[in-house]
Amino acid sequence: MxxxxxxxxxxxxxxxxxxxxxxxxxxxxxxxxxxxxxxxxxxxxxxxxxxxxxxxxxxxxxxxxxxxxxxxxxxxxxxxxxxxxxxxxxxxxxxxxxxxxxxxxxxxxxxxxxxxxxxxxxxxxxxxxxxxxxxxxxxxxxxxxxxxxxxxxxxxxxxxxxxxxxxxxxxxxxxxxxxxxxxxxxxxxxQAVSVRESLNLIGIVMLTVVATGITFSQSQFPMLFVPMMVIVIAVLRGGMLGGVISIIVVVVLGSLALWLGSGPIFLIRASHESRILFFQFYLLSLIISALPMATLLAARDRLRINLSERVRLLDQAEAAAHIGHWRINPSNQAIFWSPEVFHIHGLPDGQPPALDQAIDLYHPSDRRRVSEAVTRALTDGQPFAFEARLVRSDGSVRHVETQGERVYSSRDDAIGLFGLIRDVTEQIEARQILRDARDTADRSAEAAMLLASTDALTGLANRRRIVEYLDARLKGVAAGGAKLSIVLFDIDHFKLVNDHYGHDIGDEVLKRVASAAAEGLRNTDLIGRYGGEEFIIILPDTDASLALQIAERVRSNVQASQVAAQPMVTVSLGIASTVVEDTSNGILKRADVALYDAKSAGRNQSRLA
Structure with a gap:
């Protein structure tokens, strides 16, 4: 059949x-x-x-x-x-x-x-x-x-x-x-059913035939349990198909035995109709016992296949994202690593190291921080996240981002950890490249700003920077701040220096005067080249008398800064201090008048406006 x-x-x-x-x-x-x-x-x-x-x-x-x-x-x-x-x-x-x-x-x-x-x-x-x-x-x-x-x-x-x-x-x-x-x-x-599967089904049929034949060929012993044992084996070996085929063999041979008047059914002292009904109940018990078991086994196999496929897809996703997951067993502190965790550590797939050995794989400077985070999570239950460096066996360093949290065992209250680890080396390197590029850009911007506000020859502030600074300081004075003074000076007879020694020597003289003048100033003062051989000094929080002292110190430094092969030069200085509602043009004009007075008086001297 x-x-x-x-x-x-x-x-x-x-x-x-x-x-x-x-x-x-x-x-x-x-x-x-x-x-x-x-x-x-x-x-x-x-x-x-x-x-x-x-x-x-x-x-x-x-x-x-x-x-x-x-x-x-x-x-x-x-x-x-x-x-x-x-x-x-x-x-x-x-x-x-x-x-x-x-x-x-x-x-x-x-x-x-x-x-x-x-x-x-x-x-x-x-x-x-x-x-x-x-x-x-x-x-x-x-x-x-x-x-x-x-x-x-x-x-x-x-x-x-x-x-x-x-x-x-x-x-x-x-x-x-x-x-x-x-x-x-x-x-x-x-493709066609494999030879192994065919032999498996043939073996099930033969085993069922032998067991059922022995059971129903005699009427002395109640051996109806024997086919049940064989059917269980058939379900385990052949699933739903094997179980149903085995039951059908029992039906065929059992029905034939009933027809011939043989089998343990005849141990029942009842009518033949009652024996038939008992046989049907026996078959029903076989079906109710075998088919649900076959169904559960098939469901288990299907779940196992689905789980295997999900694990495969998870491993592929982790490999693509450079993310691995790990667990710490709550009972024995053993570690589980997904394949990507091994790859991140540069280790072959196999048995993960113990917890203390896993921590030793981090950079020596990071181990204490990693150990404290894991211990804190196990004891206090606090989730953690950190960036650290892994040192591979070949000496290369990988930057990783790890996060984890405490979990409880499903069977008891033992505590374990579950977490993720992500290789962020490329991100860290890209971040460092961006940081270096930003620092380079900042330095370039500072250099450009400095270049835009600095006199190329003397290294002092140029006229633009001086005027901006003077305007800013005057706003503070107008708001009720202290007085401000400026010193305007130039090199005496500088045209003769250029005409007699040449412009190269003239440039060296300008640099020497700028350096000597700067040495006589305070940290809060600003000196700049106003144009040609003319210089300006801005003295914040300085009244006229103190400004005169500073101007004299500058004049003396310049007169004393003589260098061989360069002509001796002096400077004349005009000093002006702020008045009520003063402007940059106003104070500069007064300082220029004072400078003209110093020159008219014989040069190499200072005059207050």
């Missing part, structure tokens, strides 16, 4: 893939339905009118769930014709045959409607909710069919109704999942 069903589903799969909605599909269903209906009716005649299971119901239900909705009516008609022919061949009258056919059709349609409404187009047997829905839907459908058949039966009885319900329900529970499993294997496999 399993080989016939397998051939039917393979043909159905090829029909869907190559022939579309060809009439070959309904014809195949009709042939399979008729063949199994006849076999089941023959078994029923040998078992006092009761068959162990009714496979045609499972075949029809699986087909209706697999085919597209618009093709359902074709297959339903084929099943009706096949059922009616089988019942008529069994000797039933046309009315009874039609009634039983209607009952079988109704139960298949009820189960199909419930399952498609609940699960959509695709019914799943690999998740617990889908299997529960399948159990409930088939039980309701079998109950409806049994009720319809009881109304039509010439000799209705509770035993007949219960037998119909159990026979049809078992047929759906066994055959439908098997056909689905075979169809899924045939439809989704990209």
């Amino acid at each position: 399993p080989l016939i069903i397998f051939g039917y589903m393979i043909t159905m799969r090829r029909m869907f893939a190559q022939l579309g909605y060809s009439p070959l599909g309904p014809a195949l269903l009709g042939i399979a339905y008729f063949a199994f209906a006849v076999l089941s009716l023959i078994e029923a005649r040998g078992s006092h009118g009761i068959a162990a299971i009714w496979p045609p119901s499972g075949i029809l239900l699986a087909t209706l769930l697999i085919v597209p909705r618009r093709a359902v009516w074709r297959f339903a008609i084929a099943a009706i014709v096949a059922s009616l022919a089988a019942n008529l061949l069994d000797g039933a009258g046309f009315g009874v045959a039609a009634g039983f056919t209607a009952a079988n059709g109704i139960e298949a349609m009820v189960a199909t409607l419930i399952l498609r409404r609940r699960a959509g187009r695709r019914v799943s047997f690999i998740d617990p909710s889908g299997l529960s829905t399948f159990f409930i839907a088939t039980l309701i459908a079998a109950s409806v069919g049994a009720g319809v058949a009881a109304c039509i039966s010439p000799q209705p009885s509770p035993e007949f109704t219960l037998a119909w319900l159990s026979t049809v329900w078992l047929g759906m529970l066994l055959v439908t999942p098997l056909l689905f499993a075979i169809f899924e294997v045939a439809a989704s496999a990209k």
Whole structure:
């Protein structure tokens, strides 16, 4: 029987893939339905009118769930014709045959409607909710069919109704999942089933045949538990397909033993009908025990595959982002590293180091800070984040950003840590490049500003800077600040120096005078070259008498700063102090008048405005 069903589903799969909605599909269903209906009716005649299971119901239900909705009516008609022919061949009258056919059709349609409404187009047997829905839907459908058949039966009885319900329900529970499993294997496999898988299924069948044969070939010992042990092995080795095939082998051999009057079922001192019902209950217990286990195993495998895929994608994402995750086990302080953490540390994948060894991988200057952060998180529960340097085995240094927080074990109150580590070396290097570029730009800007405000020859402030500074200081004086004085001076007979010694010597004289004058000033004073051989000194918070003293000190320094190969020069100085509502033009003009007075008086002297 399993080989016939397998051939039917393979043909159905090829029909869907190559022939579309060809009439070959309904014809195949009709042939399979008729063949199994006849076999089941023959078994029923040998078992006092009761068959162990009714496979045609499972075949029809699986087909209706697999085919597209618009093709359902074709297959339903084929099943009706096949059922009616089988019942008529069994000797039933046309009315009874039609009634039983209607009952079988109704139960298949009820189960199909419930399952498609609940699960959509695709019914799943690999998740617990889908299997529960399948159990409930088939039980309701079998109950409806049994009720319809009881109304039509010439000799209705509770035993007949219960037998119909159990026979049809078992047929759906066994055959439908098997056909689905075979169809899924045939439809989704990209290549033929491997030799290993084929040998595995053959081994399951052979083991089940041996165990079931030993169990049902004798009537002395109640060995019904032996097939259950084999079915558990079949589920573990072959999943849903292996479990269903193993149960079907038990059904076939057990039904044959009942037909021949052998097996531990006959240890029951009851009527043959009661033995059949017990056998059906036994089969139901096998199904209820095996299929949920197969479903849970399939769900576990699916979760494992999904988890493996998520871990793979997580590793790829971490590698792309240069981010790894780590954990510290709460019980033994052991460390877990994701693959990217090994890569960041420059270590091959393997066993992570111990906690103290992991801290030693940091730069010596950073180890104490890292250790304190981890200890604080473990003891106080404070989240932490820090930047530190890792020193790889090849001596290269990587900058990392680490953050973590305390977590608790799901089994007890033990404390551990979970965190992330990110390689930020490129960001740090880029940040340093930007910082260096900014510092260079700042220095360039300062140099440009200094160049724009400095006299190129003497290194003193130029006229622009002097005027801006004077204007700023005068605003402070106008606001009620202390007095301000300026000294305006130039080199006596400087034109003769240029004419007699040349402009090169004249430039050297200008630099010597500027340096000598600057040495006689305070830190708060500002001296600048006003133009040509003329200089200006701004003296903040200075009255006229103090300004005169400073001017005399400048004059003396210049007169004393004689250098060989350079002519001796002197300076004349004009001094002016601020008056009420003074302006830069006003004070400069007064200082210039005082300078003219000094020159008129014989030069090399100072005059107050």
